[in-house]
Amino acid sequence: MKTSTNIIYLTLLALSLVVTSCRDEETEFIQEPAEETLAANSPVASLMQRTATNDGSFDNILDGASCFNIEFPVTVYVNGEEIDVNSEDDLDDVEDIIDEFEDDNDEIVIQYPIVIILADFTEITVNSETELENLADDCGEDNSPDDDIECIDFQYPITASLFNTNNELIESITITNDEQMYDFIDELDEDTIVTINFPITVVLSDGTSQSIASLTELQAVIQNAEDDCDEDDDNDFDDDDCDSCTDDVLTDLLTGCSDWIVDKLERNDVDLEDTYIGYVFNFAADGS
Structure with missing residues (x-):
């Protein structure tokens, strides 16, 4: 009887050690989130997504639309001269031809099909000038209010940590561009706790960089920068010639x-x- 009792005690002790060992092992994977968390649909999440929204105004000389841009490369004919536009810098060649004479009728003909990239980075194939004009009309008139914030940019990479409701680290994500940031914010859900690994750096419209240490500070900086520059959402490609x-x-x-x-x-x-x-x-x- 005594031997049987000893066996029971030893068995219970062994089980206790196993449970304790498992718990100790689990705690090695638990990391407490930072004090501030990035919540879905929160004001700072909205501001971050608007900052990462695709700005389509840089190629308005080609498409006349600020809510999308044409994916490069694209071939255009400017007053009959063929130009292969492989980057934003090549748009200067287009402008130079148009500016060559002031009393001529300038014409830009795009070789279709082309692909355009919308504000949310969705891509659409466009097969004709009529299709492009209809899409451009949907953008509204010059300088119409839009969601994108162009006066501040994120400096990548930015790392985010994802936790479950038990504060257990699920994964770390490295965000390397605006499209990834936009999608990351778009896919936030209330069942996941998200923190940004601060500090991060933002670039203001005057070219200066600013280090950000928290979500509260990031929200304030984006709000202050939101209307701090000319977003140039118009079709006057000559307005960069120092008229003011x-x-x-x-x-x-x-x-x-x-x-x-x-x-x-x-x-x-x-x-x-x-x-x-x-x-x-x-x-x-x-x-x-």
Whole structure:
């Protein structure tokens, strides 16, 4: 009887050790989330998604639409001249041809089919100019209110940690671009606890970088930057030519360089640049 009792005690002790060992092993995988969590449909989540939304205004010279952009490469014919647009930089070549003469009728013809990328990064194949124009009309007029925030950008990569309701780490996700950030926010659900691994860095519209240490700080910074720049959501591709420069800015420009020459001068549809061949111009701050 005593032997049987000892066996029972030993069995219970062994089971106790196994349970304790399992619990100790489980705790090695439990990580407490940070104090702030990124909740689905929260104000900061909305601001983050709007910051990551695809900005389609940079190629308005081609499609006349700010709510989507054309996927490169694309072939266009500008006043009859073929241009292969492989990157945003190639749009300068398109603008140069259009700006070459002020009194001509400019024409841009796109070679179809093309693919456009919407604000939510959905891709659509477009087969004709009529289809493109209809989609552009849906964007609204120039500078219409939209959801995307263009005056601040995330600096990637950004890492997020996902926990279950027991505060157990499910996985860590590395986000490397706006599309991934947009989808990440879009797929948040209330059953998953999400934290951002701070600090992260954002880039403001003036090119400066700012380190962010928390979701509360991130929300405040995005809200402050939301309307802090011209989003350029219009079809006036010449509005980057310093039309709003002040007299002081122009004076500094003219006096800061020497030996100006006349490269192009037209008055009343008459080209006059040949008149100034061999001349150089220098400007003083007093206007002389």
